[in-house]
Amino acid sequence: MIEVDNLAKHFGTVHAVKSVSFEARDGEVTGLLGPNGAGKTTTLRMLATVLRPTSGRAVVDGHDLLGAPEKVRAAIGVLPENWGLYGRLTAREHLRYFGRLYGMDETSLEQRITELISLLEMGEYADRRCDPFSKGMKQKVALGRALIHNPNTMLLDEPTAGLDVMSVRGIRDLIRRFRDEGRCVLFSTHILDEAERLCDRIAIIHRGQIVAAGAPQELRRQTGQATLEEAFVQLVGVDAEEMKP
Amino acid sequence: MKIMFIVWFKEMLDTLRDRRTLWAMVLGPVLIMPLFIILPQKLMTDQFEKQESAVITVAVSGGEHAPGLMAFLRSDPTIKVIESEDVELLLREEKTLVGLSIPENFEADLAQEKQPGQIVILSDQSKMTVSVQMARVETLLMAYAQGVVAQRMAVRGVDVTLLAPFETGHENLATPQQMGGAFLAMMLPMFVILWGLVGGMYTAIDVTAGEKERLTLEPLLMTSAGRVQVVSGKLLAVITTSLAAITLATASMLVAFMIVPLEVGATDGAVTYTVSMQTALLVLLAALPIALMFGALEIAVCLFARSFKEAQNYIVPLQFVVIIPAMAVMLIPDFSPGLPVYAIPIFGSNLILRDLFLGTAGGLEFGVVLASSALYAAIGLVFAVWQFHREQVLFRT
Numbered sequence: 096m097i098e099v100d101n102l103a104k105h106f107g108t109v110h111a112v113k114s115v116s117f118e119a120r121d122g123e124v125t126g127l128l129g130p131n132g133a134g135k136t137t138t139l140r141m142l143a144t145v146l147r148p149t150s151g152r153a154v155v156d157g158h159d160l161l162g163a164p165e166k167v168r169a170a171i172g173v174l175p176e177n178w179g180l181y182g183r184l185t186a187r188e189h190l191r192y193f194g195r196l197y198g199m200d201e202t203s204l205e206q207r208i209t210e211l212i213s214l215l216e217m218g219e220y221a222d223r224r225c226d227p228f229s230k231g232m233k234q235k236v237a238l239g240r241a242l243i244h245n246p247n248t249m250l251l252d253e254p255t256a257g258l259d260v261m262s263v264r265g266i267r268d269l270i271r272r273f274r275d276e277g278r279c280v281l282f283s284t285h286i287l288d289e290a291e292r293l294c295d296r297i298a299i300i301h302r303g304q305i306v307a308a309g310a311p312q313e314l315r316r317q318t319g320q321a322t323l324e325e326a327f328v329q330l331v332g333v334d335a336e337e338m339k340p
Numbered sequence: 341m342k343i344m345f346i347v348w349f350k351e352m353l354d355t356l357r358d359r360r361t362l363w364a365m366v367l368g369p370v371l372i373m374p375l376f377i378i379l380p381q382k383l384m385t386d387q388f389e390k391q392e393s394a395v396i397t398v399a400v401s402g403g404e405h406a407p408g409l410m411a412f413l414r415s416d417p418t419i420k421v422i423e424s425e426d427v428e429l430l431l432r433e434e435k436t437l438v439g440l441s442i443p444e445n446f447e448a449d450l451a452q453e454k455q456p457g458q459i460v461i462l463s464d465q466s467k468m469t470v471s472v473q474m475a476r477v478e479t480l481l482m483a484y485a486q487g488v489v490a491q492r493m494a495v496r497g498v499d500v501t502l503l504a505p506f507e508t509g510h511e512n513l514a515t516p517q518q519m520g521g522a523f524l525a526m527m528l529p530m531f532v533i534l535w536g537l538v539g540g541m542y543t544a545i546d547v548t549a550g551e552k553e554r555l556t557l558e559p560l561l562m563t564s565a566g567r568v569q570v571v572s573g574k575l576l577a578v579i580t581t582s583l584a585a586i587t588l589a590t591a592s593m594l595v596a597f598m599i600v601p602l603e604v605g606a607t608d609g610a611v612t613y614t615v616s617m618q619t620a621l622l623v624l625l626a627a628l629p630i631a632l633m634f635g636a637l638e639i640a641v642c643l644f645a646r647s648f649k650e651a652q653n654y655i656v657p658l659q660f661v662v663i664i665p666a667m668a669v670m671l672i673p674d675f676s677p678g679l680p681v682y683a684i685p686i687f688g689s690n691l692i693l694r695d696l697f698l699g700t701a702g703g704l705e706f707g708v709v710l711a712s713s714a715l716y717a718a719i720g721l722v723f724a725v726w727q728f729h730r731e732q733v734l735f736r737t
Contacts, residue, residue: 143562146735147731166564168564171562175559178555192346196346196560196563196565197563197564197565198342224357
């Protein structure tokens with residue numbers, strides 16, 4: 096469960112996020128939808144506690160973002176937009192390192208690693224160094240790293256960007272699976288079609304502000320448009336052009 | 341504490357799989373230390389000894405004015421005499437390094453006990469070994485002059501020993517440490533400190549700017565691991581590599597001294613210079629806080645960089661910070677400053693390492709260096725931790 100209340104982030108004079116409020120519930124997939132530069136990544140990075148909000152507040156799984164950032168970190172699993180890996184470590188070593196950083200004990204960690212390697216179908220390359228991996232393989236390692244401590248809340252920044260069709264399908268299946276397990280999934284995307292297919296709720300972010308939020312059908316009703324695409328064009332204006340797949 | 345060792349373990353694993361670190365940490369110190377320290381020293385002594393005993397060529401013009409002197413010179417097996425009209429040309433063509441120009445009527449004047457013209461010794465003094473050769477020629481000329489004096493005295497029936505009422509002798513009280521140390525004590529501290537910096541350099545860049553470049557820093561900071569522990573683990577990895585470099589450098593130096601004993605003080609009874617195990621251990625102890633300070637400094641500075649390359653640009657000036665104090669210690673011979681000077685960062689470490697290699701280190705000075713550099717290391721550590729909490733440093737774009 097994520098509750099965001101008037102969160103803002105300024106970098107000097109640039110107001111990357113002006114004021115963002117929305118809610119992401121457990122057992123639901125929430126999409127943060129907006130054109131490039133709308134403030135999606137900045138919002139997610141604030142929720143991941145790596146950026147300190149200029150103002151506003153947020154509560155993640157009952158923990159205050161500013162008051163107890165370390166508890167927030169333990170509760171969330173994050174797949175950043177640019178998932179970096181250590182090229183000289185193997186996939187398994189990545190999972191082990193991060194599991195240990197989360198303070199997991201060795202037995203349950205090894206068990207969890209085995210589980211994730213089979214869930215993400217990484218068996219073939221789990222013990223190879225990551226450097227020469229393909230994008231899809233690297234993304235799986237990064238995803239495994241985000242899931243290692245079995246977090247209740249998932250923050251995924253553009254999880255399907257730059258992946259081939261099969262990898263995209265795999266990621267979408269996983270997102271549904273997390274929802275069915277009762278987790279809270281918040282992901283950002285600029286692809287309309289993807290948001291409509293996956294999300295129980297959508298928060299549309301534009302120029303650092305939420306312009307509309309709700310279930311896809313609610314958004315259509317609110318704007319009086321027949322399709323989500325037309326609803327967006329009305330809400331976001333010309334910037335909506337770049338949001339087609 | 342546990343997190344710190346987890347981070348340390350991972351960084352060591354990562355760094356040991358990196359060939360660059362292996363060069364900086366292992367091969368560099370092992371190969372370069374003996375090469376840079378013993379080789380030039382050995383070459384210098386060898387060269388010096390060669391000039392002392394080698395046959396040297398002397399070009400002489402006007403030899404016909406001094407047949408006696410010429411015969412005297414030719415009787416010396418270590419001198420080869422070439423008679424020539426144009427000695428200067430021979431010198432310029434580097435056929436010989438030393439030339440003599442004998443004035444007209446030299447021996448005729450001597451025989452009449454008239455003051456003859458000057459014998460001029462020609463040489464190009466910009467050449468490395470010329471001074472040794474010149475000294476040898478001059479010694480020979482003085483010996484010939486003494487022969488002339490002895491002759492004149494004999495003619496007058498005077499005892500020659502009247503002119504030399506007593507003799508002088510030499511006794512060298514310097515210890516082998518001081519004799520060998522004189523040169524080495526200038527070189528070794530700089531190398532020890534330099535390895536402290538260079539040994540951990542790649543690891544320091546890799547665990548900071550390298551993480552940024554690979555985009556792994558953000559995922560790392562998103563875990564529930566405390567940042568102070570994360571920095572400490574990284575710092576521990578940097579210190580491990582730089583201490584490994586210093587240890588290997590010192591060990592390779594000890595081995596090199598065993599294989600090629602360094603003989604010093606060629607004229608007054610050669611002695612062999614060695615570095616004892618105890619000295620080596622004290623050197624390591626003195627290097628420990630330096631490694632810690634450099635590690636913290638490198639992490640703090642490199643964390644600011646966005647990429648590996650940028651970090652390298654920041655680190656290069658740090659090397660001057662090492663070399664300049666070392667130069668200062670080198671350039672002031674017999675520099676024995678007061679206790680507070682030992683508290684100057686890096687400079688003090690340089691001094692105490694010099695003292696250790698000379699065998700003159702005092703306990704109090706050693707304590708001052710350890711305590712002060714531990715303090716600087718602590719300041720560096722605070723700086724590094726502070727950097728790790730700054731958003732504008734961590735996510736500089």
